[in-house]
Structures are given as structure tokens and as C-alpha cells.
Amino acid sequence: MNTTALKDLLYRLADDQLILGHRNSEWNGLGPILEEDIAFSSMAQDKLGHSLQLYTLLHNLGEAEPDTVAFTRNAPQFHCTQLVELPIGDYAFSLIRHFLYDHAELLRFQLLATSSYEPLAQVARKLKGELKYHVLHANTWVKQLGTSTEEAIEMLQTALNETLPYALGLFEKTEHEEAIIADGIFPGEDELKAQWLESISKVLAQTNLELPDLSTVAPVYGGRHGEHTEHLQPLLDEMAEVFRLDPTADW
Amino acid sequence: MYGSVSTHDIPAQAPTGLENEDPQLLAEFEARIARGEKIEPDDYMPALYRKQLIRMIEQHAHSEIIGSLPEGTWITRAPGFRRKMAQMAKVQDEVGHAQLLYSAAETLGKTREEMITDLINGKSKYSNVFNYPTPTWADSNVISWLIDAGAIVNQMANAKGSYGPYCRALERICAEESFHLKYGHDAVVHMATGTPTQRRMMQEALNRWWPPIMTFFGPADKMSQHTEILMRWKVKMASNDDCRQQFLDMYVPKILEIGLTIPDPKLRKNEETGKWEYTEPDWDELRRVINGDGPCNKERLAVRRAAEENGAWVRRALQAKQQAAKHVRPLA
Incomplete structure (x- = not known):
């Protein structure tokens, strides 16, 4: 098994979950209703837990401790897609990001549940059970807001149009794509993207929202190769603010 | 997280409101309470009882959502996975408490929207402690441990x-707060027994x-007025001073045990009276802070107001969807 390719995949998965978990947690105290504060916090906790499990797999493959990996790297060392690092914006953006991201993640971990790398398959079987609820949450809100007032439909449509290029960045391939597929670790980004498109289309068809023609949307790539927006480094600085005060300390 | 807010429990003229109550119903109501029965939303209750409970539960609910802000700012900065996840869960609990409490208060006839509007307009109060800043991670830990305690x-x-409904909400809340206490204590102990930087922080x-x-427990009993009827109706169950004494009994030894000092040279337990003696807190400052002039009042309410304004379109959309649905009054 190509360990370098495996690690590359694990870093992509883990970094996505960590950074989006962090972003979701910023909704504390700011949700449009209390129930959404609570829901975003639950999903944030799950995502943080998911990233911890994936960093633990990396640690078992010889990488540093999860805390060290998460709290001491800088932006160029991160493999997350730019989608997850964008600021939370308004609720319409955060909801649409959550919808587009979690549909992809649920499918991704369903595919990984039969990965040839058994430790990852085990983690995936557990995570997909939790991600199912994230998708359920996103669908519920996209459907109820996407069929309500003109104002809400317009907010969501704008968010969808603006977020889609970043969401397509989720399927950015790295130089290890062929090795990952050949080793049976993961069936590949093209397969995932096809399933994702079908999955989100089904939900959007039940709303007044329109999915733009994807052939006209230029994906935002770069995140998987360490190229990030100006938003990631400040996020990381904030995340590590206390941790870096005294690196020898046990907090 | 809630202490005691009011400098006066009832406005001076309030007891006269009882004159409008049916004496027989009032007597039955008081007899039920004396027997230890619970009053439920559809039962008879004096207007003054309803008013005081709404005020108290509402203040408690506001304290939970406003209280989530000073600790919430440390979620994104919590050091390490363990603390980050726990801090998130802890703060999420507080927002959940607000949700439970607003529902309990709604059973008395005031809607969540009305309560939140009164909060934003400064008409209803919340616990004064949340108007103080949390400049470091250690401040957040102190809240988690001692304010929750x-x-x-x-x-x-x-x-x-x-x-x-309030009692049932409180039972659930206390069960969760006891976890917060353990979390806060663990975080404080780690720092108080950690590196020199951590101990200093x-x-x-x-x-x-x-x-x-x-x-936190409100003004001294000698300054609080008209608590007798609230005690008889079991709206208020312990005096501010009694709560303060109980807290000192339980936590002063624990604070000293981990090598921290308490910044009050007069703090000591009088062995003869069995009571703690301490420097008289600055009650004028308490009054000023409750009435809006604390270090963070404006900031806290501005955050809440912005959240309400930014989320208004979502609530409008939900209402449009639910217009046809029959309103169900919560029974908490």
C-alpha cells in the first residue's frame, strides 16, 4: 500500500473536518434561532471528533500527535479545501456550505467504509452514521427555507451560486489519485462527484432553488495543495493562541 | 448559569395586587404550595405569582444565552482537542438551558420573541457577572468552575x-451543570498546578x-425587600446571603487546596457564628452593572441584537411556512 498517498488522503479528510468544525462552532450565540445555535454546535463537535479520529490514524502511521498536527501547522501545510475555511458569513451561506459539504462527506465515508485500508474503513463506518444526521439537518433546512418566502429563496440561491465553485474544490485531485484508486483505498474523486451531484440534485428538486449548470462553473482548486484563502491563517492563529502560549504546558 | 439578579424582588406597591385575587382561590393556592404540590400552567395562580415567575425564569433564560458569550469566545481558542470539544459541549449546554427556560416561561403566557425583545431593549435583566470580560482562557475556566458552582x-x-415547569427544567439543568463543574474544576486544577505561566494566568x-x-447571588439580604411572600409561595427558595454562605462553605477550601489565593484579606470563617465574614461587596457597582453600566453590557447586547437582526429573515421564512399550522402552547 502506498503510505504517502494514504497519508495525503487522510490529511485532506482530517483537515476538512477540523476547519469546518471550527467554523461551525463560531455560530455559538449567533444563530437565527436557539435551535440552530445548538445544531451547529452539535455538528461542530462531531466534526472535531471526526478529525481527531483521522489524525489518530495518521499518528498511527508515524505522524505527530493529533494536538501537535492540528494546533501547530501553518496554512501552507493544510490540505483542506478552501470551501471550509471561508468565514461563516450569513446563515444562508453557512447552511448552503453545510448542505454541499455534508452530502459529499456522507458519500465519501460511505465509499470509504469498504476501503482496503481497514483502520480507515472502520472509522468510516462509524462516521457515516453521524454524517447521516448532518445531511438530514441540511436537507430539512434547505427544503423548508427553499420553499418559503421569496426573500429566503433569494438568499439561498445567491449563496448556492457563490458557494458552488468552492464546493467543487472538494473533488480536487492530488498527484496520489491514481495510487489511491489502484490500492483500493478510495474509488476516487470523479466517482464521488458523480454521486454527490445526484444526491444534491434530488434535494434541490424539491425546492424553488436552481442548481447552476456545473459545466459553466469553474471549480476553486488549490486547497489540497496548500494554497489557501487569506482566511485560513488567521483562523489557525486564533485556534492556536492559547496552545502556543506555553508549548510545554498540559492544558 | 444564574444567580440572583434583582436588587428588589418585588416593587414596593406590588403586594396590593393581591386585593384583586379571589380569597378562596388564593387560600387554596397557598394551601397547595404549603403541602408541597406543584403549580401547573393551567392551574389558578395569582397575577403577582405569574408575573414574578415570568420575570425570574426569563432572567434565568437570558443569563444562559448571554452567559454563553464570554465562554463562547474561547471555543475557537481552546488549547487542544480535549478542551476544544469540551468547551463547545459546555457552551452548547448553556444555550440548551436557555431553550428549556424560554419554554418554561412561555407556559406562563409570554412568548420567546417577547422575552428576547425585552432582553435586547434592556427591559429585562440577566446575571450581572456576564457583563465582565474574559480576557484569558483562565477567565473562561473560572466561569466554568465557580460561576457554574x-x-x-x-x-x-x-x-x-x-x-x-420551572422545577423540571431546573432538574435537567442542574444535572448538566454538575458536569460543567467537573469540567471547570479539571481545567482550573490543570492550570493552577501547571507551569509558572499557567499558574500566574x-x-x-x-x-x-x-x-x-x-x-453573583444578589445583594445582601438586609438590602433585599419583600421576599417573604415569594418565600411563602416557593418562588424564591433561599436567601441571597444563604446561597453565598453555602457557596463559600463549599468552594473556599477547594480553591485554597489547589494553591490559589483569594483576594479578600477579610475573608474568614467565624467559628462562633459559623458564618463567613468578608469584605462588603460593592453593591453600588452591582446596581450600576445590572442597570447597564458594566464593562461589557453594550458589547453583549450588541452581539445578541446583531444575531436577532441577521437571523430575522430565517424566522420570517419559518413563520410563513407555519402560518397554517395551529399554534401549540408549550407545556414544558
């Missing part, structure tokens, strides 16, 4: 009160938080 003292007493945080903690 104080809240448990207060809420355990109120859970034995007379209004069913924790002592400074405790020094900052001690005066607000001492006022």
Missing part, C-alpha cells in the same frame, strides 16, 4: 420551588473574578 447552589434550591483570573462572584 454558584449557579448550582442557586438552582438546586429553586428546583424545589412551586412551579412545575489562573491566579490573575481568580483575582479578576472574585468580586463579581461575590455579587
Whole structure:
């Protein structure tokens, strides 16, 4: 098994979950209703837990401790897609990001549940059970807001149009794509993207929202190769603010 | 997280409101409470009882959502996975408590929207301690441990009160707060027994938080008026001073045990009276902070107001969807 390719995949998965978990947690105290504060916090906790499990797999493959990996790297060392690092914006953006991201993640971990790398398959079987609820949450809100007032439909449509290029960045391939597929670790980004498109289309068809023609949307790539927006480094600085005060300390 | 807010429990003219109550119903109501029965939403209750409960539960709910802000700012900065996940879960619990409490208060006839509007307009109050800043991670830990500890003292007493929905909400809340207490204690102990930097941070945080903690239970009993009828109706279950004494009994030894000092040279237990003696808290400051002139009042309410304004379109959309649905009154 190509360990370098495996690690590359694990870093992509883990970094996505960590950074989006962090972003979701910023909704504390700011949700449009209390129930959404609570829901975003639950999903944030799950995502943080998911990233911890994936960093633990990396640690078992010889990488540093999860805390060290998460709290001491800088932006160029991160493999997350730019989608997850964008600021939370308004609720319409955060909801649409959550919808587009979690549909992809649920499918991704369903595919990984039969990965040839058994430790990852085990983690995936557990995570997909939790991600199912994230998708359920996103669908519920996209459907109820996407069929309500003109104002809400317009907010969501704008968010969808603006977020889609970043969401397509989720399927950015790295130089290890062929090795990952050949080793049976993961069936590949093209397969995932096809399933994702079908999955989100089904939900959007039940709303007044329109999915733009994807052939006209230029994906935002770069995140998987360490190229990030100006938003990631400040996020990381904030995340590590206390941790870096005294690196020898046990907090 | 809730202490005691009011400088006066009832406006001076309020008891006269009882003259409008049916004497027989009032007598039955008082007899039920004396027998330890719970009052439920559809039962008879004097207008004054309803009013006081709405005010108290509403203030408690506001304290939970506003209280989630000073600790919430440390979620994104919590050091390490373990603390980050726990801090998130802890703060999420507080928002959940607000949700439970707004539902309990709604059973008395005031909607969540009305309550939140009153909060934003400064008409209703919340616990004064959340108007103080949390400049470091250690400050957040002090809140998690000692403010939650104080809240448990207060809420355990109120859970034995007379209004069913509030008592049931408090029982659930106290169960969660007891986890917060363990979390806060663990975080404080780690810092108080950690590196010199951590120990210094924790002592400074405790020094900052001690005066607000001492006022958390509300003004001295000698300054509180008209509590007799609220005690009889089991709206208020323990006096402010009793709660403060109980807190000091339970937590002063624990604070000293981990090598921290308490910034009050007069603090000592008088072995003859069995009571703690302490420097008289600055009650004028408490009054000023409750009435809006604390270090963070404006900031806290601005955050809440912005959240309400930014989320208004979502609530409008939900209402449009639910217009046809029959409104169901919560029974908490």
C-alpha cells in the first residue's frame, strides 16, 4: 500500500473536518434561532471528533500527535479545501456550505467504509452514521427555507451560486489519485462527484432553488495543495493562541 | 448559569395586587404550595405569582444565552482537542438551558420573541457577572468552575420551588451543570498546578473574578425587600446571603487546596457564628452593572441584537411556512 498517498488522503479528510468544525462552532450565540445555535454546535463537535479520529490514524502511521498536527501547522501545510475555511458569513451561506459539504462527506465515508485500508474503513463506518444526521439537518433546512418566502429563496440561491465553485474544490485531485484508486483505498474523486451531484440534485428538486449548470462553473482548486484563502491563517492563529502560549504546558 | 439578579424582588406597591385575587382561590393556592404540590400552567395562580415567575425564569433564560458569550469566545481558542470539544459541549449546554427556560416561561403566557425583545431593549435583566470580560482562557475556566458552582447552589434550591415547569427544567439543568463543574474544576486544577505561566494566568483570573462572584447571588439580604411572600409561595427558595454562605462553605477550601489565593484579606470563617465574614461587596457597582453600566453590557447586547437582526429573515421564512399550522402552547 502506498503510505504517502494514504497519508495525503487522510490529511485532506482530517483537515476538512477540523476547519469546518471550527467554523461551525463560531455560530455559538449567533444563530437565527436557539435551535440552530445548538445544531451547529452539535455538528461542530462531531466534526472535531471526526478529525481527531483521522489524525489518530495518521499518528498511527508515524505522524505527530493529533494536538501537535492540528494546533501547530501553518496554512501552507493544510490540505483542506478552501470551501471550509471561508468565514461563516450569513446563515444562508453557512447552511448552503453545510448542505454541499455534508452530502459529499456522507458519500465519501460511505465509499470509504469498504476501503482496503481497514483502520480507515472502520472509522468510516462509524462516521457515516453521524454524517447521516448532518445531511438530514441540511436537507430539512434547505427544503423548508427553499420553499418559503421569496426573500429566503433569494438568499439561498445567491449563496448556492457563490458557494458552488468552492464546493467543487472538494473533488480536487492530488498527484496520489491514481495510487489511491489502484490500492483500493478510495474509488476516487470523479466517482464521488458523480454521486454527490445526484444526491444534491434530488434535494434541490424539491425546492424553488436552481442548481447552476456545473459545466459553466469553474471549480476553486488549490486547497489540497496548500494554497489557501487569506482566511485560513488567521483562523489557525486564533485556534492556536492559547496552545502556543506555553508549548510545554498540559492544558 | 444564574444567580440572583434583582436588587428588589418585588416593587414596593406590588403586594396590593393581591386585593384583586379571589380569597378562596388564593387560600387554596397557598394551601397547595404549603403541602408541597406543584403549580401547573393551567392551574389558578395569582397575577403577582405569574408575573414574578415570568420575570425570574426569563432572567434565568437570558443569563444562559448571554452567559454563553464570554465562554463562547474561547471555543475557537481552546488549547487542544480535549478542551476544544469540551468547551463547545459546555457552551452548547448553556444555550440548551436557555431553550428549556424560554419554554418554561412561555407556559406562563409570554412568548420567546417577547422575552428576547425585552432582553435586547434592556427591559429585562440577566446575571450581572456576564457583563465582565474574559480576557484569558483562565477567565473562561473560572466561569466554568465557580460561576457554574454558584449557579448550582442557586438552582438546586429553586428546583424545589412551586412551579412545575420551572422545577423540571431546573432538574435537567442542574444535572448538566454538575458536569460543567467537573469540567471547570479539571481545567482550573490543570492550570493552577501547571507551569509558572499557567499558574500566574489562573491566579490573575481568580483575582479578576472574585468580586463579581461575590455579587453573583444578589445583594445582601438586609438590602433585599419583600421576599417573604415569594418565600411563602416557593418562588424564591433561599436567601441571597444563604446561597453565598453555602457557596463559600463549599468552594473556599477547594480553591485554597489547589494553591490559589483569594483576594479578600477579610475573608474568614467565624467559628462562633459559623458564618463567613468578608469584605462588603460593592453593591453600588452591582446596581450600576445590572442597570447597564458594566464593562461589557453594550458589547453583549450588541452581539445578541446583531444575531436577532441577521437571523430575522430565517424566522420570517419559518413563520410563513407555519402560518397554517395551529399554534401549540408549550407545556414544558
